Amino acid sequence: MPESSQLAYLWSAGSVVIGLLLQLVPLSSTMALWRPQFILLIVFYWMFRNPFMHGITFAWLSGLLLDIFVGELFGRHAIVFALCAYLIRLIQQRLHHFGVLHQAMLVLFMVLVSQLLLHSITLIFRVGWDGSLSVAPAITSAILWPFMVLVINRLLKTQGLGQSISSGS
Amino acid sequence: MLLLAFVALFLLLIDTYTRWLQPVRPWLAELTTPIYWISSLPKRIGELGDETVVSRADLEAEISRQKTELFILKGRIQRMAELAAENVRLRNLLNATELLQDSVLVSELIGVSPDPSRHTIIVNRGEDHAVFVGQAVLDADGLMGQVVEVYHSSSKVLLISDSSHALPVQVLRNGVRSIAEGMGDHKRLTLRFVTPTTDIKVGDQLVSSGLGGRYPVGYPVGTVTSVDMVSGNPYLKVELEPSARIDRSRYVLLVFSAIEKLGTNPDAGK
Numbered sequence: 092m093p094e095s096s097q098l099a100y101l102w103s104a105g106s107v108v109i110g111l112l113l114q115l116v117p118l119s120s121t122m123a124l125w126r127p128q129f130i131l132l133i134v135f136y137w138m139f140r141n142p143f144m145h146g147i148t149f150a151w152l153s154g155l156l157l158d159i160f161v162g163e164l165f166g167r168h169a170i171v172f173a174l175c176a177y178l179i180r181l182i183q184q185r186l187h188h189f190g191v192l193h194q195a196m197l198v199l200f201m202v203l204v205s206q207l208l209l210h211s212i213t214l215i216f217r218v219g220w221d222g223s224l225s226v227a228p229a230i231t232s233a234i235l236w237p238f239m240v241l242v243i244n245r246l247l248k249t250q251g252l253g254q255s256i257s258s259g260s
Numbered sequence: 261m262l263l264l265a266f267v268a269l270f271l272l273l274i275d276t277y278t279r280w281l282q283p284v285r286p287w288l289a290e291l292t293t294p295i296y297w298i299s300s301l302p303k304r305i306g307e308l309g310d311e312t313v314v315s316r317a318d319l320e321a322e323i324s325r326q327k328t329e330l331f332i333l334k335g336r337i338q339r340m341a342e343l344a345a346e347n348v349r350l351r352n353l354l355n356a357t358e359l360l361q362d363s364v365l366v367s368e369l370i371g372v373s374p375d376p377s378r379h380t381i382i383v384n385r386g387e388d389h390a391v392f393v394g395q396a397v398l399d400a401d402g403l404m405g406q407v408v409e410v411y412h413s414s415s416k417v418l419l420i421s422d423s424s425h426a427l428p429v430q431v432l433r434n435g436v437r438s439i440a441e442g443m444g445d446h447k448r449l450t451l452r453f454v455t456p457t458t459d460i461k462v463g464d465q466l467v468s469s470g471l472g473g474r475y476p477v478g479y480p481v482g483t484v485t486s487v488d489m490v491s492g493n494p495y496l497k498v499e500l501e502p503s504a505r506i507d508r509s510r511y512v513l514l515v516f517s518a519i520e521k522l523g524t525n526p527d528a529g530k
Contacts, residue, residue, distance in 0.1 A: 114374050115299035120446045120507050123376040151264045160292050166271030173264050216276045222377030
């Protein structure tokens with residue numbers, strides 16, 4: 092591995108915490124519907140960047156962290172993030188050839204899948220729940236993706252982490 | 261992968277069907293409160309900026325507006341005092357029990373639920389300030405919700421607009437009782453099982469009825485915005501707009517109901 096593993100783990104943990112903060116920033120109810128899935132995006136970033144170090148366990152831990160903060164139905168985000176990570180794992184060989192727009196499309200569908208799974212799990216476990224499924228986070232996540240990749244790549248380059256994921260199309 | 265999925269599934273199951281995770285929650289809340297506090301920083305800084313950089317004219321306008329408001333409120337309070345005295349006198353005549361004054365604790369909102377379908381907020385008072393589960397929460401304009409989880413120095417409040425929440429109310433005009441339920445929308449509540457013969461109109465003010473023993477009596481809940489007869493449905497479709505500014509209030513009041521205090525002090529009321 093070209094980059095030192097300790098440094099990479101440190102940065103991935105740090106970025107998940109920043110994602111968590113963005114996930115928690117209080118927004119008005121309509122704005123909150125459009126909030127991208129920041130943590131899932133960051134998990135995807137690290138999985139794309141270095142699939143040998145960040146895999147399903149990383150996704151699962153990040154999901155559990157979000158569960159602790161959401162504070163109900165423990166394990167809900169953990170299982171969904173782990174499943175999404177598993178799906179990404181399946182097409183890992185092809186990921187190297189993806190340009191940033193291609194990645195954004197993938198992100199759109201993966202966030203949509205995560206929304207669907209979250210929704211169904213909540214329907215199963217929370218009796219009498221009648222929330223509606225929202226597609227909005229998937230759209231905003233996909234729009235945000237190229238910018239996020241660009242920013243994190245730049246940031247990590249200044250911190251001495253070399254290898255980065257494709258940000259050209 | 262399978263192992264992790266099973267662990268998550270197991271967690272979900274024990275969280276839903278047992279109460280084993282209850283002791284863990286306060287401990288986790290200790291962990292999450294600082295992060296919630298940091299996440300609300302941008303908003304705080306924004307507000308600080310708004311408060312620090314204000315033009316003199318704006319300030320003067322604000323002061324004169326508040327002076328007028330204070331004047332009007334003072335005027336009303338004079339009448340209130342008279343009415344309260346009269347009320348006590350009349351109640352004495354009727355041999356009814358005296359109405360008790362509730363006391364409140366001001367609290368600040370530090371976090372909102374990241375899940376838009378779940379209407380909960382986190383406020384900065386907890387066990388240390390004698391907050392208890394089931395305590396009613398108000399803002400300046402009306403009833404807002406109830407405390408559902410208490411941690412050391414913060415607590416979680418379920419808002420009346422959450423789709424799992426219902427509270428007993430009555431129409432201020434004629435005392436008709438009903439149940440107001442949340443719909444997962446900050447701007448709307450609904451009344452269930454209102455028969456078509458019920459005397460309820462658009463514009464009616466609804467207050468908490470105190471039945472059910474959870475909320476104190478007489479706090480404003482909302483105003484009726486629509487009463488519709490849906491054909492084929494035996495009940496009216498009644499919607500109300502909450503009086504409290506549920507998604508905007510930054511400061512909330514935790515009510516220590518006088519009845520709760522009576523409950524803890526057996527000598528009171530004799």
